Amino acid sequence: MKMIYLTLCLLVGNTIVAQTNADLRITSKPKDVTLYLSGAQITATASGSLKEGMQSILFTGLPAGIDQNSVQVKSNTNVLIYSVDFQVNYLQPQDNKAYKLLEDSLKIYTAQTDRLQIQVLALTEEITMLQENRSIGGANSGVSVAELTKMAEFVRTRMNDTGLKKLETEDKVERINERIRLIQQQMNVLRSASATPSGEVLVQLSAPLAGPVNFELSYYTGNCGWSPLYDIRVKEVGAPASITAKANVFQNTGQDWKNVDITLCTGNPSIGNTQPSLYPWTLYLTDPNEIRRPMMKSKALRYEDAPESTGAPSAMDAAGSRSMAENVIVDNSTATNALFRINTPFTILSSGKENFVEIQKYSVPASYSYFSIPKLDRDAFLVAKISDWQNSELLPGDANVYFENNYIGKSWFNTQLTGDTLTLALGRDNQIKIERKLVKDFNEKNLTGSMKKLTRTFEITVKNTRKSEITIELEDQIPLSSNEAISIEVLERSNAVYDAETGKLSWKLKLKPGEHQKLTMSYSVRYPKKFIVSGL
Template sequence: MRKCYLLLVLAFFYHTLLAETPRKTVNTSIDKVTVFLTGAQVTRTGNTTIQPGTTTLLFSNIAPNIQTQSIQVSSEGNFTVLSVVYQLNYLQQQEKNQEIDRLSKIKISLQDRLDVENSLLNVYAQEEQVLQANKAIGGEQQGVNINDLKQAADFYRTRLSEIKLKQLEIGKTIRSLTEQMSITDKQLNALHAQPDQPTGEIVVTVSSKTVVQAKFAVSYLVNQAGWHPTYDIRVKNISNPISLVYKANVFQQSGEDWNNVKLTISTGNPQEGGTKPVLTPWQLSFFHPHATTYATMVAPAMAGVNIRQIRGRITASDGNGLPGVNIQIKGSTVGTSTDANGNYILTIPANSSTVVYSFIGYHTLESPIHSPVMNFTLQEDITSLNEVVITGYGVSRGLAGKIAGVVTKKKDQEEASIPVNATMVRNQTQATFSIDYPYTIPTDGKQYTVDMKEYSVPADYEYYCTPKLDPDAFLMAKITNWDEYNLLEGEANLFFEGTFLGKSLLDVQTFTDTLQLSLGRDKNIVVSRTKLPNFTTKQFIGANKKEARAFEINIRNKKAQPITLIVEDQFPVSTNKDIEVTRLESSQATVEEETGKLTWQVKINPAQQKKLTVSYEVKYPKKERVLLE
């Protein structure tokens, strides 16, 4: 109780101090942004004059959703920083994009007109009800002469006709206005228009004995930002190096536009925990499993198996597509975003099982990779924002005030000028790419492609085929010393001899010295794998059954030059002592004993054809069933 009372007293004293000290707004602008894989550090700078005494400085128009513990305030001047506070300003809304503002006003105007037309429609409907309820003329004891009846009939017919025509006219107007509203809503969705949100403010209290010209740099981390690596891989021919363009697809919905900022792309991720794991004692005990259905055992194991690409549509609760939804494979840097209609296509890395869908203003959704087509509806997040957060306080004296672990830079410690293209710096735990000219990235959630680096990469080329899984031959490029390029896992656009071949995946999750890039299919190498019926046998020996299988692989080179083709197949491998596998024929392939993998390195001249044979025999109990193909 005493602790709570003390906190109330301190809070009252603090806010009383703010109310009594002069307040001054410091005009700042964003001059540099460091974009991480998840999140971005925004740095604002500004100058102001500090009067003698205690002054409260207000840094306004800050993003409303920032990590408050990340706020850093650097300053130059002979004064003392007393405290730093972050709060929300609900009286000042975020500045809207001009096009969004124009469309929002059009939508309000259309809604006003719809309200008027619906009101008129309701009035005519009520008048019609009154006329229908008062059709009776005369009474039970008194008749109606012909003239009165004719006048009444003419009146009802004329007025009801007028009402019906008016209702039809209003109905047409309502349908037209509704259609215009729908089109406006779709355009606002395409521009990623968000409901009005408050702005953030950083309140810095300083103390000075004299008039001081102060320079401030305020930085903070926003969550609604990030980037995905993608690549353009261009091959002129197999006699030349690969041209590899390293790109960053940057997106942000922080609530503040980044206009002409110095952009730095970082391979770091501040959202990941930095605390090392600690082993605890591993204590064994008896395990008593609960009853488990076959579906629950198989489904997790099958999730994502052999699914190499997913596509789908992400919608809001009203059924409209959500553009700019961030889609990422969990545990990797592979990602993309939805287009203007909410559609997406994403290549899946090996051993991936979960995909994450996130969009500002909506709950994040995680789903197992269970199908090549994955459609979802995101639910709106109506959680309210905290109004005031105090992030730190303290006193620092001297020429530079320091808050939240900030070290003030001197002028001679500023970063050197950036050369042409981009400057790559390898830090202790990450690599950064400083872009050589200013970039503008609005807060609309769209992906903006930033070319970071272009490499001319020496490569060895060969063809690869696994006809058991896919009959096509793939051109592969083998790159050594690839780790010096600081590549991340991501999608790659393939171009061969100036033609776009499609997408592939740059898989850098490997521990080998050689990185293999798949450059697409080559239809001029024809490969087929057929089962030989003459070698398919089945016989019974006592309590056992013996079956044999044989497959023939035919390869034909239709290209004008000789090729080297790596062909892979496999023998089955027994996991049960009652199943015996005998390897009969492998056409002099290299065989991995533990896995049964067969590898041939075949050199084929133009118009030449070669054949390879795989055959094996399996013996197992005749009462059991074994899949042999």
């Protein structure tokens, strides 16, 4: 136990020495951020004045989640850099300016309450004194009515003024104490955040001459990323669709990004970039009676009998199973990944909160049509179709859809379609009136023979109350027979396209402003009298 304690002390001691014995401490400032879907490559700048000869520099206040193999340090002079080491500082966490401001405010408010409490105490003593000194004159001396009246008026006035002033002062104390309570709550939140360890980079170098030097520090860190988000706006039917691509950016690295140049990358360097390989897939015949014995043996597989892991995909006997290659961090900003550079410097605090950054706007021509299945829903749904859409740089993501300046809802914006047409649902349109009603339901019960015949006729009315011409697609259906004893005949379909296999009826109509059109669908069902047809 003593040996463990001694070792721990030595380790802590070495950490402290590494932190305190640096010849120069420098705080860097992030300048460029290449943000991936998960993680970021950050370039920071720093400056300091070096002495001549060998020395050590400590870059402080860095994210604790830095990949130590990604750290690079450059200078603008003939400085010779011998070593670059990343370390995590658990003893001296990052400075929190917000916490210090709250701490200063707490001191000011506490001093105010102390002064006010003294005032309350003085006023309380004054009230006590007035209450205890009510007798006027001696026990044997008389007091005139005028003196008594004057004294009573003085006590009443003084008690009233003192009591009101005490209440006002106590009210001030209560309000300030509430403010102090809120500040202390926020300080507790920031205190836990400030306890987060910080990263440091220790650099051993040699300077040929003394003087100022500029440094550039680059590294990869996690706890940050972005996801795509879109705003799709259609002003009116017939107008081009406006698509705004945005990035939902977050970072909780422990270091604020203030006025940095951001480049968004669709790649993900935290996943393996080694291409997989196929291995022979062999099938075997197995005796079911022999299954239990191999299974029992496999549980006793020794460690030294296990296959070695090479980091490359390895084949297994199970169909389609393989091990994953080891994750390697690679800045793979090539043709396989798209880069979006944000033109305006941006500030993103290390809070984990969402920040929305606009990437690009697109104005694309679109064709509009309505779709309805009156049997299920009498509303017409507006659909926008964007043809010749081939923007493989954008990733699929959620989209906020707006139509005629109204928020319609969320949709999924699939940019990775194999075709060249994007279909966007723009919601219901109450200006397209649709009605479906049963106009004939006739059951011929007195047919000769053993068969019955049921005839049904529906009428669908569509009216366009918009000020522009529309195209609308409607669907309905004819029932299908599941038995040879049931025969179905289509009597009327108003020029609908009829799919005999599915029973679907499809219409495509063009309606001018104010125009309405009626569609009729009718069918008959013949079946044996002794049966009842279910499903009608």
